[in-house]
Amino acid sequence: MSRVREAFGVEVPLRRLFEGPTVAELARAVETALAAGAPAPDGPIPRAPRTLRAPADTALPLSFAQERLWFLDRLEPGQTLYNLPLVLRLEGELDAAALAAAFGEIARRHEALRTVFAERDGEPVQVVLPAGPWELPAADLSGLPAAAREREADRLAAAEAARPFDLSRGPLLRAVLLRLAPGRHELLLTFHHIVSDGWSMGVLVREMGALYAAALDGRPSPLPELPVQYADFALWQRRWLTGKVLERHTAYWRERLRGLPAETELPADRSRPAVASHRGAEHRFAxxxxxxxxxxxxxxxxxxxxxxxxxxxxxxxxxxxxxxxxxxxxxx
Incomplete structure (x- = not known):
């Protein structure tokens, strides 16, 4: 829907996409909005080219989503609820130096991965750190018996996923390489949700493959430079969602959520604790x-x-x- 708003300069509610999920029905919704003169809240959404970014020495605001996560981290420091762990199994011969070079290029490309969150005059700001070489710590488990090796790999993965991040110091992406056997490795990745999400993790894995291949061959990055960074979006969002525009969106969600119960009472076998422990469990099924x-x-x-x-x-x-x-x- 953001592309519709950008292309036609009209606001079409997201629900229209589900009420009429075909191109023809969406086109009719756009035509109706155009005929009614329903402009987007701030006209067509402008792209945020690099030339519109604030200088590097200017305080960069957080997006609203980032500010929520920053606030929760300040409220309960040391929590790992918003750690995003990922374990990649790598088969075949591996060049650790080339892999580290690929990570360094990914961090250079994506400023969010080398961003930390400072506080200035009581407000959080983004601070983009300079790009530099990437150090990839490694642990060699290949000398352990097979069963002990798998247990130790699982233990290290769990420990890494449970290690808190310091949002003010970073880095907010960690990587550890485990050597299990000749031609068998595991790469433990842990992100903080303030700089990544599930979709972004998929982008990182795809780019890592392309950049690793280039590093092995001694070639420069085959990937085009990014036209925008996440800080561009945060800056644009803060400039757009203000005043009456913000009031309108806030009023909509207050009305939608009015009267919603604070919690869902379920017939559990024990009472809910006064303070959330976050010691939950998961049930996997197929x-x-x-x-x-x-x-x-x-x-x-x-x-x-x-x-x-x-x-x-x-x-x-x-x-x-x-x-x-x-x-x-x-x-x-």
Whole structure:
């Protein structure tokens, strides 16, 4: 919908995409908005080219999402709720120096990965650190017996994922290389959510493959320079979402969330603690091919996504267990 707003200069609510999920229906929604003279809140969204960025010595604001995470970190320092761990298994001969060079280039390309969060006059600001060589610590577990090796690899991965970040000092991306055997490695990556998300992790993995191959061959980066950085977006967002524009969006969500219960009471076998311990657990299960096919078929018939079908099923279950029909569901 942001591309629609950028191309046509009109605001089309996101719900229109789900009410009419075809190109023809979306085109009619755009035509209706144009005929009604419904401009975007600030006209078409401008791209934020590098030339519009504040000088490096100017305080860069946080995006609203970043500020929320910064506030939560200040409220409960040392929590690891927003650590994003990722374990990559690498098969075949590995050049650790080339891998470190690839990481260095990724950090150079993506300023968010070398950003820390300072406080100036009581307000958080982004500070982009200079690019430099990337040090890739490594641990060689290949001398351990197979069972002990796997246990130690799991222990190191869990310990790395549970290690807190210092948002004011960084780095907010950590990488550790484990050598399990000749031609077998694990790469432990841990991000803080303030500089990354699930989508960004996929981008990093794809770019790492391209940059590692280039480093092995002694070639420069094959990837084009990025036209914008996350700080560009944060600066644009802060300039746009202010005054009446911010008031309108805030009023909308206050109305949508008005009366929403603060928590969902479930028939648990023990009482809820006064202070959240965050000592939760996860239950993993798999859907067989038939179930996946049925899920995707239902989503197609309803003009929605498999995620929304699963979210609806989860809410239906929570409604049955809690006896409530007004529920909230948080997702990453």
């Amino acid at each position: 859907l067989d091919a038939g179930q996946v096919s049925a899920l995707e078929g239902l989503a197609r018939r309803e003009g929605t996504t498999p995620f929304m079908v699963l979210a609806a099923a989860t809410l239906a279950l929570l409604s049955r267990l809690s006896g409530r029909d007004d529920l909230s569901l948080g997702t990453p």
